[in-house]
Amino acid sequence: MPDSVTTIEKEIGKRIGEKPWLCYQCKKCTAGCPVSFAMDLMPHEIMNLLRWSASDRILASSTIWLCASCETCSVRCPNGIDIAGVMDALRSISIDKHYRPGEPLVTAFHRSFLAGIMGAGRTNEPVLIGIYKILSGRLLDDIGLGVKMILKRKIKPVPRFVKDRAAIRRIFREAKARRTK
């Protein structure tokens, strides 16, 4: 590991084994990113700011939450950096360090999704949508779509559950214990 490696780069290395310091700013990641039009920092700028140890700007950015994990950047990176994996690690670090999320609606969605699994062991759309509407406050979104989905029987009224929910709870407890230690 070169001497110039920053604290946050080391943290990423520790979490996912990637070497973000190999980036030489060719900008291929940004050129191919389908979501870059909505980002506040371009993917190559995130990689550059990691080199400058600008953790606050990165961890409070919209970009880390808007990355859709399509992995186009990862397969195109000439230095073999899994940039989408780096984004995963940055989101996780951002949560651990209690940053205010740059995209509160996106984090509300992830929290809703995981809460549904924690409760049932399965993903049930009405439960997911219900929790998301409460957490996000977007109560009136997609009413028309919802009606159409019910008519097409795409939304099932009875949720499905895993029988061994104790195992699911143990998984979530272990995840939480790791985060808080």
Next chain:
Amino acid sequence: MSLKYAYFPGCSQVSSAEEYGLSTEAVCESLGIELVELDDWNCCGASSAHMTDEFLSAALPGRNLAIARETGLDLLTVCAACYSRLTMSNAKIKSDDALRERIERAVGADPRFEGKVRHLLDVIVNDVGIPQIKKFVKNDLSSIKAVPYYGCLLVRPREVCFCDSAENPTELDLLISALGLEVRQWSYKTDCCGGSLSLSRNDIVQRLVNRIFERAVEAGADLIVTACPMCLANLEMRQKPGKLRFEQVFTVPVLYFTELIGLAMGLDGWEKWLGAHLIDPFPVLKKIEALS
């Protein structure tokens, strides 16, 4: 060759993408692929787990891998996201012993799955084989032009996915052509639909989805064929997000590859599968004599 698999349906295939689950079962039965549903399977955690928590992203699929280990069979799935999460978790558990131990403690069983995680498209194209599939085709679908839409999770990362290329795969192309349709070439087959941003930033998803439709129309497609329930949901639901009204700009239907196989083979149940779509596929299917 006996084809028997532990089957992981995945949450979508028993709810919003029920037509994918039903057509999968019908197609497997008639191709002689035996499916044994995995006992008490749980959600793979999808994007939300791997985007926010390294442990959950490995442990939720890890419990399914532990159950699959007991069956002694390979594990089959049809959802591109489940396939991706199970495959990634399987690789991680085998390379990281400390992680494996933590998962084993939480799950209460050994998650070191010894079989392979397979996607049905892989099994059909590479195990059943294209020449064999051609023998099963009964209905003439040659009047329909289709574009294959793989999305992201079937093809990336290249090291673990079955497809032959991360950006220009051909498996679905070969299958569609074997079923008798005309395959149109386009450069959007592995472009992202926006995935899990569907509820939270539907403005972004709308832009991506509309571009995919525009390019499909430009390529002369009557039909988009996919193997991913998230891709299909975003294409059908996110052309024009709104509050009280639901509107669509494009009428090009999107079907699962299993539905298309069922149509070509003349399997019972296709009216029910196709009736579940938010973009009505029946006008396009009027071009097929055998179905009218």
